[in-house]
Amino acid sequence: MSQDYRLVSELVRPGDSLPCPEDADPVVQPTGHPGLVRITYLKEVTRVPFAASHDEDDADLAYVE
Numbered sequence: 001m002s003q004d005y006r007l008v009s010e011l012v013r014p015g016d017s018l019p020c021p022e023d024a025d026p027v028v029q030p031t032g033h034p035g036l037v038r039i040t041y042l043k044e045v046t047r048v049p050f051a052a053s054h055d056e057d058d059a060d061l062a063y064v065e
Contacts, residue, residue: 004047009040 012018013035020026024041031038 004045005042006045007040008043009038011036012039013037 010018011031011033014037018026018039020039020041021043024043026039026041029038029040
C-alpha cells in the first residue's frame with residue numbers, strides 16, 4: 001500500500017469545528033462571502049488495490065481512495 005495526499009479545501013464559519021488531521025498545517029484564507037473563511041490542508045490517504053491483472057504481476061492495479 002502506498003501513502004498519498006489529497007488537497008482538502010472547505011468553506012467554514014470562523015469558530016466551526018473541522019476534522020483536520022493533527023499533523024496537518026492548515027491555511028486559513030478570507031473569502032468574498034461574509035462570515036466564511038477557506039481552510040486548506042493536505043490529508044493523508046492510503047490507496048488500497050482492489051483488482052489485479054491476471055496477465056502480469058507487475059501490471060497497473062486499480063485503486064480506490
